Amino acid sequence: MNTAAFKLDPxxxxEITSLSGKLPSLPPVVRYFDDFSGEMRSIRDFASKEEVIFRLDGENHRVELAACGPADLVLKHVVVDWIQRFDPHSVHxxxxNILSYISRREIGSLIYLITASPFDARAHWNTYVRSDVTAAHTWALRAMxxxxxxxxIGHWSSPAASIVRGFKSPKIDKYRVVRAGDCFLPLDQQAMIVNYIDDMCAALAANPGxxxxxxxxxxxxLVMSYQYAFRPGQIARIELADVRLFSTGAVHVAVSLIKQKDNSKRIRVSRRIKxxxxxLFDELVKRRENCTIRPEEGVPPRLLFGVTPHGVSRAIMELTADLTGEAWTPTDLRHTAAQRLADGGISHVGLTxxxxxxxxxxxxxxxxxxxxQAQRINEALAISPIYSNLAKIAKTKTIDKAMLLGLPPDQQIGAVPHGIPIAGIGGCNLGQSLCTKNPVLACYTCSKFMPLGEPDIHQEVLESLRPVVTEFAAASRYDQQSPAYGQLxxxxxxxxxxxxxxxxxxxxAEDQT
Known part of the structure; x- marks a missing residue:
């Protein structure tokens, strides 16, 4: 190692040279499990390498250990310890973050933390490290x-771990976007996604080709992300064998829980597809088994979608951009699904x-x-001021009475939901005989709905249906897990x-006249 390239106090x-000389030998081969490809990876001659390549999620990730300068040998022992205990993604x-800290605060600060006593390191942490550092930097430094x-190693031993746990990080709000609501899809855009999935099912039934x-x-x-809030890495890791198709038409998908530092905490959960x-999944499995759909290069053929996690994110963002006009990430869909369940009254344990x-x-x-609960009823009544501007009506266009009467009978909307006669509210581009939505009130959230251009008609519908909310509340005895409130x-x-x-x-129109 050329230490002259690093500006360092003699x-x-x-101290770091003396400390490195007392360290035991590194293992000649370091192995880790690549859960995406399903095989063990080996890093040979680890002690002499200046660059380490981790193969994760079907892609290569380089780590320049040479940037650690005189501390590279110590950091290599730390990395070996991480590989033995953590998920490779956490190690990377x-x-x-360690290398980012070095480039931001220079190598001297890192070496001082390694060679100093725990109490001196704590003083350095409070006076120097925390003054200009990100939370991610401090998490990596504490892990080291x-x-x-x-x-x-050095002055560090097991009793000093309690001191390390007391090292503070900059305060951040990991869920600021959740508290602000910036990550939640508006109700009309959620309706667009559901309508698209329904349309794809209808097209599949008509002609799969x-x-x-x-x-x-x-x-x-999109179904796995929107309905079940799975991360891109989880979706990409679903295997063909994880999809169980039943003769009744039911479809169950087993998914691994990832993003756990400790590999032993990874478990598999099963979800039942609507x-x-x-x-849709039945057809996808058939095409994968028939090799009609081939995986991307470097992606194991056992995986259902045949793409990397990055490919999953890209596909979902492109699809949501086409549907809603705004690219929503899988993380946004995950937050939206969680908030949707919380609003529906799910328990803490259930949401967790x-x-x-x-x-x-x-x-x-x-x-x-x-x-x-009281606010939830007000939302269902459509009188809550908090939610007065959240939803947008999904409609094609408005029509007048003449246009409505001129439509074929199948395209004129009418029914008696909850014992309330609903007729003359508008038309449907698709036709009621081909529509899978039920009851007829679902037309108001459909993009193919053409409402009649007379507000009094729709105001009457609104006033007639508000008592239905209290009926649901009384019948369910205010069961907070009832989905009726969210639907209404x-x-x-x-x-x-x-x-x-x-x-x-x-x-x-009146102002213009």
Missing amino acids: GLLE INCK LHSLCRLN FIKNAELCGVCM REWGP DFLGHTSDRIANVYFDTSPA KTTLDAVRRVVEELKADRRM
């Missing part, structure tokens, strides 16, 4: 110091299990932003939006 250089992230304690391979993979990935959407977390503390953030909130808020937009159009 005393620190002497920690290495990147904990490894030094386990390995008994009309659906392209990329479209089929994309909609199935019955109406099951044929749904998200695959090991602690229910993270679930609290969704309940903090979720309305109480979406539908009645869409009706209210129709009324508001039509009244605004009428006022604008």
Whole structure:
């Protein structure tokens, strides 16, 4: 190692050199398990390498250990300790953050933390490290110091681990976007996604050949992300053998819980696909087994979608951009699904299990932003001022009475949901005989709906349906897990939006005359 390239105090250089000379030999081969490819990876001649390549998620990730300068041998012992205990992804992230800290604060600070006594290191941490550092840097540095304690390197030993745990990080709000609501899809865009999935199911039933391979993979990935809040890495790791198809039409998918530092905490969970959407996965499995859909280069053929996690993210963002006009990430869909369940009254334990977390503390953030029971009823009544501007009506265009009467009978909307006659509210581009939505009130959240351009009609629908909310509340005895509130909130808020937009159009027309 050319130490002349690093500006370092001679005393620190002497200490780190002396410390490195007392370290035991590194293993000639370091192995880790690549769970994406399903095989063990080996790093040979680890002690002499200046660059380490981790193969993760079908891609190569380089770590320049030469940037650690005189501390490279110590860091290599730390990396070996990490590989033995942590997931390779966590090891790579920690290495990147250590190197980022070196480039930001120079190598001297890192070497001082390694060679100093725990109390001197704590003083250096509080006065120098924390003054200009990110939270991710401190997490990696603490992980390094904990490894030094386990390995008994320098002045660090097991009793000093309690001191390391007291090293503070900059305060950050990991869930700021959740508290602010910036990551939640608006109700109208969620309706667009559901409508698209339903349309794909209808197209598949009509003629499977009309659906392209990329479209089929994309909609199935969207289902796993939107309905079940799985991460891209989880979706990409689903194998063909993980999809169970039953003669009844049911489809179950087993998914591994990832993003756990400790590999021993990784478990598999099974999710049942919504019955109406099951044929999509049935067709996908058939095409994969027939080799109609081939995996990308470097992706194991056993994987269902045949793409890397990065490919999953890219596909979902492109698809949501086409559907809603805005590219939503799988993380946004995950937050939206969690908040949707919290609003529906799921328990803390249920939401924690749904998200695959090991602690229910993270679930609290969704309940903090979720309305109480009384507020939930107000939302369903479409009178809550908090939600007055959240939903947008999904419609094609408005029509007048003449246009409505001129439509074929099948395209004129009418039914009697909850004992309330609904007729003359508008038309449907698709036709009721081909529509899978039920009840007829779902038309208000459908993009093929053409509402009648008279607000009084829709205002009457809104007032007639509001008593239904209290009926649901009384029948369920305010069961917070009942999905009725969420469904009524979406539908009645869409009706209210129709009324508001039509009244605004009428006022604008009157002003112009």
